Amino acid sequence: MQKLYTWAERLSRAATWGSAALLFAVAAYITLDVVMRKLLNISLHGSDELAGYALAISTSWGLSFSLLRRANIRIDALYSRLPQRWTVWLDLLGLIAMGIFMAFVTWFATQMLISSATMNATASTQLQTPLIIPQGLWVAGFMLFMFVLVVLILRVVGLLVRGDTAGVRLIAGIRSVEEEVSDEVSPQTLQAIQSEVPHAR
Template identity: 35%
Template sequence: MTSLALALRRINDRLAILVGLILLACVAFTLIEIIARRLGGSLGGVDEISGYVMAVTTSWGISYALTEQAHVRIDLLRQRLVPMGRAVFDTISLACLAGTAIVVAWRGWGVLEKTLSTGARANTPLETPLWLPQSLWWAGWVWFALSACVLLASVLVSFLNSDYETVDAVAGAKGEA
């Protein structure tokens, strides 16, 4: 695996730990709300905050899944190919994923920009300024697009050098038997 891909993996490992801690905090918040309701009280807004947390942690978590090769792929044909053929499929797959991430990040900015220009707030008792969760969500997609592009560049260099083993290590299907 290239040093760039390894560095990206280390960064995403740390981000995944942070995302996990945020999810654990959300679980604790939810448990406190459940206990408070049983005692006749309520914190309020737990469902709204949980929704924001899920969107934000998902957008950041997909970069971790990318560097861990955990994205779902249908590899019926790929499994039967020689290393160069697998490298072609892996490169095309990563290019499509990077393209999709770029489009989502690009279009996500339009959503965030509109929210910022209108000062939109959630139609809930918390009246959350929507730019807060949307900016964190969008930043996750930007990071995913950047991660995918960095890995694609690494894979393209390896592919052009006929280093199909590195292509497989960076963009192959993990857990393939």
């Protein structure tokens, strides 16, 4: 299970880098379009349409990495006050609930893709983009998310069976303030802040 989890993490990271590359490419296209309109009075056309596709695709591609990094927003008003032996079961319940919801999202998105492929649908724009292309990439992100989510749930169940509540909290629990801070500042800066706290008191 550890190998499968590692593979899922690498796949999610690659998808995230692909999302970033896609957004940068669209940003460059829009910039070029604006410059050419201003200087040459020439439009490349379709920049708004491509930006919409890029936003939808990059969002779905980034979901799995956000899940593995526990970047999804969760309400912890009650959670933070419960014992860890209880919160790990809430973590599992939260993953299962998310899986049920995303299963419906993925199902309907896939049905939309199949419908577009059946009708050879194209966008009602100047580019007349075959909708199967952006929708296919969009759905691929949802499918990747579902795969990663199933792997994560199976790993959490395995850890619970072994009684490893600390392991569950590490991969599926709500991020602590210390973890949030350590992601935003360098280790040297964090160490300096911690060393100054006693003096401030």
